[in-house]
Amino acid sequence: MGSGMVRSLRKAGLPVTVWNRTAAKADALRASGASVAQTPEEAVAEADIVITMVFDTAAVEQVMARALPAMRPDAVWMQSATVGLAGVRELSAKVDRSIAYVDTPVLGSKDAAEGGTLIVVSAGNAAGKARLQPVFDAIGDRVIDCGTQPGEAQRLKMVVQSWAMSVTSATGQAVALASNLGIDPNGFLGAIKGGSQDCGYAHIKGEAIMKGQFDPAFTVEGAVKDTALVAQAMTESKTDPALMQALNAGYREVAASGRNKDDMAAVFFSFKD
Amino acid sequence: MGSGMVRSLRKAGLPVTVWNRTAAKADALRASGASVAQTPEEAVAEADIVITMVFDTAAVEQVMARALPAMRPDAVWMQSATVGLAGVRELSAKVDRSIAYVDTPVLGSKDAAEGGTLIVVSAGNAAGKARLQPVFDAIGDRVIDCGTQPGEAQRLKMVVQSWAMSVTSATGQAVALASNLGIDPNGFLGAIKGGSQDCGYAHIKGEAIMKGQFDPAFTVEGAVKDTALVAQAMTESKTDPALMQALNAGYREVAASGRNKDDMAAVFFSFKD
Incomplete structure (x- = not known):
């Protein structure tokens, strides 16, 4: 960056x-x-x-x-x-x-x-x-x-990161499930394309996963850090952090497998393996 | 339907x-x-x-x-x-x-x-x-x-539902976090609008939450059922179901609070309260 x-x-x-x-x-x-x-x-x-x-x-x-x-x-x-x-x-x-x-x-x-x-x-x-x-x-x-007030910008960033980390995990999850069910993940991307559930990230990260290309736009280690920061912001503001902690566990699992410097789309492997 | x-x-x-x-x-x-x-x-x-x-x-x-x-x-x-x-x-x-x-x-x-x-x-x-x-x-x-083969269509439906349930929860989570941090959730929707992270569901469900309008397009009880079905499909296909089970817990919590027949956007309350 x-x-x-x-x-x-x-x-x-x-x-x-x-x-x-x-x-x-x-x-x-x-x-x-x-x-x-x-x-x-x-x-x-x-x-x-x-x-x-x-x-x-x-x-x-x-x-x-x-x-x-x-x-x-x-x-x-x-x-x-x-x-x-x-x-x-x-x-x-x-x-x-x-x-x-x-x-x-x-x-x-x-x-x-x-x-x-x-x-x-x-x-x-x-x-x-x-x-x-x-x-x-x-x-x-x-x-x-x-x-x-310094901090107000980090607050908005936390909210946006909560979304970015969630949709990246949701993409990895969907592609892993499709793959494990023996379905072409392109069928999933085609099904949501152009509708209200569509999201550019699903296509960008989904295609990266299918190609096995994990050159980092944003690293797994960054996702580990940011999901932890968001979970802290949730706890501090009395927002239930359970889902964010589950996301954090997935990114940590992938980091521990040696994919720290891969793109966060590698969270796919926490579902697939 | x-x-x-x-x-x-x-x-x-x-x-x-x-x-x-x-x-x-x-x-x-x-x-x-x-x-x-x-x-x-x-x-x-x-x-x-x-x-x-x-x-x-x-x-x-x-x-x-x-x-x-x-x-x-x-x-x-x-x-x-x-x-x-x-x-x-x-x-x-x-x-x-x-x-x-x-x-x-x-x-x-x-x-x-x-x-x-x-x-x-x-x-x-x-x-x-x-x-x-x-x-x-x-x-x-x-x-x-x-x-x-009957079943192939339900497989694709499971994958699409994994995504739909995830982005709905992610929207509820982001709006709840914004709200608890004292930020206008419209700031979050504005920040993602038009970019690769944008998603129609974030706006549709996010605005429903902000207006307190939970007329069901898809009910909480439907989301409880479908997250359970997706988690079963994940377990059966050896896909890690931890994130889906966390989503299911959120929808169940909201159902138990009497919002069974509300739109699934009410999952917001599992984060907010």
């Missing part, structure tokens, strides 16, 4: 300095015209906007433990990793008042990040969000403004 | 005789020009096609224990209730060889039944299916032919 976002920012003519724990990933972005920093401190030193797009709360904390003290006091921090409700409380509490923390998860695939067609979900103080507008324009098709 | 099918058959000019355990339901169909029989025996005596559209295997057995011996030996039985894999084995075994058993569940809502736009899923011997073509034309937009 981060690489796609950088290329979209560069296509829009914005200067970008990148840092990544894996140096090769950062180096690959030189072709886009991005500068590559050797340390988090160096990456943020001159920046008036700092974007974090890493795996989870722990990874954000790790990099920002070094970057935050090096940031300009008037900088804006656009925090785009999916960190859930507890994550946003923890991270925003670390920020000096002079730095604006803008809670900004995104919706969409790696392709959308490359194409500048993400949906940007944003919450934070108005001045901070206004300064991020050129970034939003570069990476996104539209912005959903969730207000001024 | 049965009433809508009768009205579609009558619109196509086909003569229909109806019988229902609840006499008022049958009487209401007189206006369509259908004849009303007082007994199952009377309903089928002259028929060359007999259609069953009742709640479950037990209800089909109950009515056919009386109707089967009264049927013409050259009649075709179009069995449209969703009865699952065990149900179709049990029912088709009761049939005398001279009567063709055509396994024919349908996909679609009550509105589709009224409008003649169901998707007809059919399996049985070719001569039997050919004789049903005028019925298929009257009630359906298209036919998915699953071959000559």
Whole structure:
């Protein structure tokens, strides 16, 4: 996601300095015209906007433990990793008042990040969000403004992820059941096509499963993390988490079988095997 | 569903005789020009096609224990209730060889039944299916032919129901989570709208939940039954049924709270409360 976002920012003519724990990933972005920093401190030193797009709360904390003290006091921090409700409380509490923390998860695939067609979900103080507008324009098709309180954007992201993880599992389940019943899963996709039950994900993930192509648009390990974050948000808000915990168990089973880095469509194997 | 099918058959000019355990339901169909029989025996005596559209295997057995011996030996039985894999084995075994058993569940809502736009899923011997073509034309937009073995159509129906029950629960879950997190659920529907995660059911069922309108297109008791049938099909075919059993638990919880006859969108309350 981060690489796609950088290329979209560069296509829009914005200067970008990148840092990544894996140096090769950062180096690959030189072709886009991005500068590559050797340390988090160096990456943020001159920046008036700092974007974090890493795996989870722990990874954000790790990099920002070094970057935050090096940031300009008037900088804006656009925090785009999916960190859930507890994550946003923890991270925003670390920020000096002079730095604006803008809670900004995104919706969409790696392709959308490359194409500048993400949906940007944003919450934070108005001045901070206004300064991020050129970034939003570069990476996104539209912005959903969730207000001024960091956390409001992660809340909407949790709801959308509850849906995305559910329909991906439902697709894996349907294709596995069809396959185990000796039916061509294309019969299922054909049956729902064009009707009120139709869903692009069923076709995208269903066809990936049938072809055995699990190049990740969103990884199993990401699904393990996000189903856990959604289950936490459900528990915290007194919403019954039983179904989400069942989804989480399926993604964990597939991760444990060594498919951590496969696309989450591999959840199919938790039903099939 | 049965009433809508009768009205579609009558619109196509086909003569229909109806019988229902609840006499008022049958009487209401007189206006369509259908004849009303007082007994199952009377309903089928002259028929060359007999259609069953009742709640479950037990209800089909109950009515056919009386109707089967009264049927013409050259009649075709179009069995449209969703009865699952065990149900179709049990029912088709009761049939005398001279009567063709055509396994024919349908996909679609009550509105589709009224409008003649169901998707007809059919399996049985070719001569039997050919004789049903005028019925298929009257009630359906298209036919998915699953071959000559009764049971093949119920298999596809199980797969489609696994999906329908899953996306309905996922919608209830997302709306409940949004609501409990203090977010307008329309924000969720807006976020997925037009993208690859979009699904008509999310909007139809989501809006029904937000309006508190639970007039049944498909009842909670139907969802309890069908999630159980799908879970049985999963177990029988060695497909992990854990997620389907979790869905079934949610629908059962809502049924137990007195919402048996509400639309299955009421599964929302299993997450919300």
